[in-house]
Amino acid sequence: MTVDLPVRHYELDDYKSDEKPTWCPGCGDFGVLNAVYRAMRTRNFAPHEVVAVSGIGCSSRIPYFISTYGFHSVHGRATPVATGVHVARPDLKTLVFSGDGDAFAIGAGHVVHAMRRNLDLTYVIMDNAIYGLTKGQTSPTSGIGFHTATTPSGNPEQALNPLALAITCGATFVARGFSAEPAKLADLILEGLDHKGFSFIDVYSPCPTFNKVNTFKTYKDEVDWLPSDYDASNAANALAHATSEDKRYLGVFLRREAPTYAEQVHKAHTGTEADRAKVLGGMFKRYS
Amino acid sequence: MVVADPKVTAPGSRHGEVPEHEIRTALVIRVAGEAGEGIKKPGELLIQAAARAGFEVLTDFAPPSEIKGGVSFFQIRLSSRRLHTRGDSPDVLLCFNQEAFEVNIQELVPGGLLIYDPEKVTPRDTSSYRLLAFPLEQIASKELRMPIVKNVVALGGMAALFQLDSAVLYDLIRELWERKGDAVVQTNFKALEAGIKYVQDHVSSADLERFHVLPHAPEKNRMVVSGNTATALGAVAGGCNFFAGYPITPATDVMEILAGALPKVGGTLVQAEDEIAALGMVIGASYGGKKAMTSTSGPGISLMVETLGLATMSETACVIVDAQRAGPSTGMPTRHEQGDLYLCVHGGHGEVPRIVLAATSVEDCFYLTVTAFNLAEKYQTPVIFMSDTVVCVRSESIPMPDLASLQIENRLTWTPPAEGATAFGENEGAYKRYAMTETGISPVAIPGTPGGQYVGMGLEHNERGRHRPDPRTHTQMTEKRFRKMEHAVTDAPEPVTHGDPDADIAIVTWGSTAGVAIEAIDLLAAEGISACLVAPKMISPLPRHQLVAAMGKKHVIIPEVNFRGQFADMVQASFPREVTRINVYGGRPMLVCHLVDAIRDVAQGRQGTGRVVLNPIIGDLDKLVTPDDLIAPLERH
Ligand SMILES: Cc1ncc(C[n+]2csc(CCOP(=O)(O)OP(=O)(O)O)c2C)c(N)n1
Ligand code: SF4
Numbered sequence: 001m002t003v004d005l006p007v008r009h010y011e012l013d014d015y016k017s018d019e020k021p022t023w024c025p026g027c028g029d030f031g032v033l034n035a036v037y038r039a040m041r042t043r044n045f046a047p048h049e050v051v052a053v054s055g056i057g058c059s060s061r062i063p064y065f066i067s068t069y070g071f072h073s074v075h076g077r078a079t080p081v082a083t084g085v086h087v088a089r090p091d092l093k094t095l096v097f098s099g100d101g102d103a104f105a106i107g108a109g110h111v112v113h114a115m116r117r118n119l120d121l122t123y124v125i126m127d128n129a130i131y132g133l134t135k136g137q138t139s140p141t142s143g144i145g146f147h148t149a150t151t152p153s154g155n156p157e158q159a160l161n162p163l164a165l166a167i168t169c170g171a172t173f174v175a176r177g178f179s180a181e182p183a184k185l186a187d188l189i190l191e192g193l194d195h196k197g198f199s200f201i202d203v204y205s206p207c208p209t210f211n212k213v214n215t216f217k218t219y220k221d222e223v224d225w226l227p228s229d230y231d232a233s234n235a236a237n238a239l240a241h242a243t244s245e246d247k248r249y250l251g252v253f254l255r256r257e258a259p260t261y262a263e264q265v266h267k268a269h270t271g272t273e274a275d276r277a278k279v280l281g282g283m284f285k286r287y288s
Numbered sequence: 289m290v291v292a293d294p295k296v297t298a299p300g301s302r303h304g305e306v307p308e309h310e311i312r313t314a315l316v317i318r319v320a321g322e323a324g325e326g327i328k329k330p331g332e333l334l335i336q337a338a339a340r341a342g343f344e345v346l347t348d349f350a351p352p353s354e355i356k357g358g359v360s361f362f363q364i365r366l367s368s369r370r371l372h373t374r375g376d377s378p379d380v381l382l383c384f385n386q387e388a389f390e391v392n393i394q395e396l397v398p399g400g401l402l403i404y405d406p407e408k409v410t411p412r413d414t415s416s417y418r419l420l421a422f423p424l425e426q427i428a429s430k431e432l433r434m435p436i437v438k439n440v441v442a443l444g445g446m447a448a449l450f451q452l453d454s455a456v457l458y459d460l461i462r463e464l465w466e467r468k469g470d471a472v473v474q475t476n477f478k479a480l481e482a483g484i485k486y487v488q489d490h491v492s493s494a495d496l497e498r499f500h501v502l503p504h505a506p507e508k509n510r511m512v513v514s515g516n517t518a519t520a521l522g523a524v525a526g527g528c529n530f531f532a533g534y535p536i537t538p539a540t541d542v543m544e545i546l547a548g549a550l551p552k553v554g555g556t557l558v559q560a561e562d563e564i565a566a567l568g569m570v571i572g573a574s575y576g577g578k579k580a581m582t583s584t585s586g587p588g589i590s591l592m593v594e595t596l597g598l599a600t601m602s603e604t605a606c607v608i609v610d611a612q613r614a615g616p617s618t619g620m621p622t623r624h625e626q627g628d629l630y631l632c633v634h635g636g637h638g639e640v641p642r643i644v645l646a647a648t649s650v651e652d653c654f655y656l657t658v659t660a661f662n663l664a665e666k667y668q669t670p671v672i673f674m675s676d677t678v679v680c681v682r683s684e685s686i687p688m689p690d691l692a693s694l695q696i697e698n699r700l701t702w703t704p705p706a707e708g709a710t711a712f713g714e715n716e717g718a719y720k721r722y723a724m725t726e727t728g729i730s731p732v733a734i735p736g737t738p739g740g741q742y743v744g745m746g747l748e749h750n751e752r753g754r755h756r757p758d759p760r761t762h763t764q765m766t767e768k769r770f771r772k773m774e775h776a777v778t779d780a781p782e783p784v785t786h787g788d789p790d791a792d793i794a795i796v797t798w799g800s801t802a803g804v805a806i807e808a809i810d811l812l813a814a815e816g817i818s819a820c821l822v823a824p825k826m827i828s829p830l831p832r833h834q835l836v837a838a839m840g841k842k843h844v845i846i847p848e849v850n851f852r853g854q855f856a857d858m859v860q861a862s863f864p865r866e867v868t869r870i871n872v873y874g875g876r877p878m879l880v881c882h883l884v885d886a887i888r889d890v891a892q893g894r895q896g897t898g899r900v901v902l903n904p905i906i907g908d909l910d911k912l913v914t915p916d917d918l919i920a921p922l923e924r925h
């Protein structure tokens with residue numbers, strides 16, 4: 001299975017598949033895709049050693065446009081599938097992609113546990129505060145009062161704060177990017193990929209087709225990068241900035257070290273495949 | 289309470305005496321008490337000792353409905369012949385307390401032996417059974433000054449009653465308690481001795497003869513395992529190296545055993561946050577190249593349904609164990625039913641083929657789990673392995689599997705063309721994950737393989753794994769997925785067959801009810817009524833070729849433990865003809881005696897085709913007190 005290849009230098013185009021993105025012109029997801037290509041090129045990842053896992057949504061189509069291995073699963077189940085891939089194959093780089101509905105509505109019950117386990121995954125949420133694929137319904141990150149076909153008199157629910165969730169659930173790298181700034185987003189994704197543990201990257205990735213409230217323009221006016229003297233080692237500080245009322249901050253909110261799931265699990269291994277017959281023989285004896 | 293004569297007494301029974309067997313061929317013993325009295329462990333020692341002595345053993349454990357308190361029982365059936373059910377009713381009943389007496393006494397066979405602790409139990413209506421007072425509490429507390437060893441005293445008494453070699457029990461006690469120090473071992477030895485002595489002093493040798501059952505010659509290389517344990521062992525033998533699951537009765541044992549075993553073979557077990565996640569993880573791990581499995585019960589399968597569709601659509605090999613329990617929703621977690629067949633075979637939107645296997649015995653749990661992995665790998669498809677409460681909870685003595693004789697299949701993998709093993713880019717498009725083939729099986733690239741990059745997916749796709757919703761693609765891919773099933777059916781394991789192949793009556797069944805049918809056929813043969821059995825172990829796709837002969841018989845009887853006759857529906861869809869359905873749905877297994885009556889009615893023309901519903905439990909329903917009625921409804925789910 002492993003074939004020794006001469007070290008090769010990959011160009012940006014080597015990460016592009018032959019499938020052309022099907023997103024609407026102007027969709028924020030193009031910026032995310034570009035940032036992913038750039039991050040991979042910077043580390044010169046071999047495409048066959050990367051797996052991109054996603055759920056369902058416009059955003060979750062992304063694996064088709066990347067030349068790596070990929071898995072386009074079902075709605076809300078990106079993190080369980082990615083967990084399986086990663087725990088089975090910690091030698092590969094596993095990236096996970098979701099929309100805000102995929103991650104925080106139908107998939108929320110899995111996302112909190114993936115973070116709690118500190119799996120060595122890089123999770124990119126393409127957050128457009130709307131359900132794009134199903135043509136524009138309110139999502140968990142849509143603001144209160146938001147009007148869509150399912151909330152004709154305004155959204156009665158308050159928006160979920162993805163960063164606060166990640167910080168309190170145990171993600172060890174928490175960041176936010178903006179798809180209008182793909183170079184900086186590429187740096188965040190790169191840092192996430194380099195980070196040992198669960199990297200959570202929420203990305204403002206506007207849907208010009210269905211979300212007329214949270215647009216490239218409104219985000220541009222509202223966002224600001226975290227100050228240069230910002231201390232990302234402190235969870236309380238991270239939470240304060242994540243929940244700031246006056247600014248939507250971008251950048252790395254939290255960065256900490258903790259043992260990863262795979263490290264702990266692999267430490268518990270006391271044998272290998274070669275021991276199978278012996279182990280089974282021992283079990284048979286115990287029951288005889 | 290004082291019992292005048294603690295010897296076995298034989299009061300004139302209204303049902304008459306138990307016939308004096310020349311040599312008993314089987315004996316059923318039930319030990320009933322409070323859950324907290326820890327009756328399971330001594331029961332396990334007893335069966336292990338019996339198995340080592342050369343008995344065939346088959347047990348049943350009815351767990352209590354509360355963690356402490358509530359009545360539970362442990363039932364053991366011993367024989368020199370292979371057993372297929374736990375036995376309809378006990379010949380010997382040991383009761384630790386009054387409640388245990390109340391809920392179990394009606395099931396004791398007329399003329400059977402009640403053993404009871406006179407300090408705790410006041411027997412009533414004693415005319416129909418024999419009595420042995422066994423002052424367990426007194427021996428443990430007063431003589432040994434160790435109330436806790438009461439169970440071991442009882443164990444000694446049982447061993448003496450059945451004339452088991454006590455040397456084996458001493459060995460087992462040492463093995464079990466060695467870690468706790470010599471004092472503990474010695475105390476338990478004393479308790480065992482006291483129990484043996486009490487029975488030897490108080491039971492006449494004539495009475496001992498009455499309950500004597502002969503073992504066959506002790507055989508080497510046998511083991512006593514539950515169906516769940518056998519499933520876990522089968523998983524290890526089948527090459528499982530990844531497991532994700534969520535605890536649920538009665539499947540949890542599989543997960544717990546694998547949690548200990550997998551790290552020893554470099555494998556990993558993840559306790560998932562729910563069953564949807566468990567199957568998602570299994571799919572991810574299998575995509576990564578592992579042999580992956582999850583185990584659950586009905587409620588978990590219900591949650592997994594959408595993800596099962598993903599496994600079929602993405603053509604991902606995986607094994608899903610469904611240890612069936614009773615009832616819809618939370619139902620009756622510790623009770624038995626064969627109610628998940630429709631779900632396992634048809635559950636899911638769209639047309640979603642998968643392979644479904646069902647265990648008829650504990651031994652099947654081992655071998656069919658291996659088969660499940662093999663079929664999953666070969667056909668790159670989910671395989672559901674169904675057990676049920678009867679087979680997964682009971683223990684049986686089975687021959688130790690011969691690992692060298694097991695065939696292990698591995699999936700057909702894609703390897704890059706020899707020359708120019710290149711990374712992606714140069715020969716993009718060369719690899720077709722879902723390539724059309726005659727069998728429907730396409731070589732799969734394992735991530736890490738240069739040039740094999742593809743996207744596993746639940747969307748309809750073309751050969752290269754690109755979403756294409758056109759009619760031609762969906763038609764061809766649907767056919768591809770079903771074509772794999774056409775081939776899989778030719779790999780169906782051999783069915784269970786029994787009885788006279790020339791008989792006019794065929795019993796067609798599945799799962800643990802096959803064992804009930806085997807014993808019913810044997811009893812009827814003694815009456816001169818002949819019948820034959822076929823119970824396929826692959827349920828879907830249904831191996832028609834295994835059923836053709838039986839379905840051509842004059843009478844076809846399809847017994848199963850559910851209301852609708854789910855298997856009968858499947859069989860009749862494949863063989864449109866009249867059958868007699870026999871259904872029981874009280875949360876208990878079908879009884880051999882009931883099936884015997886039903887088959888006899890068919891044989892003697894009293895019952896035609898249609899449906900017969902059996903009373904699920906022995907005795908008069910109104911009078912029968914079941915443990916469930918007596919205890920608070922806090923169950924371990
Ligand atoms: C079980 C299930 N329920 C509903 C859907 C329909 N559905 C597909 S995507 C989606 C929401 C997509 O929103 P989001 O995750 O934010 O992704 P986006 O399209 O905005 O990128 C829904 C409701 C589905 N595919 N599966
Ligand atoms: S609907 Fe919105 S999210 Fe979907 S592709 Fe179009 S712009 Fe992007």
Ligand SMILES: [Mg+2]
Binds near residue numbers: 126
């Ligand atoms: Mg969205």
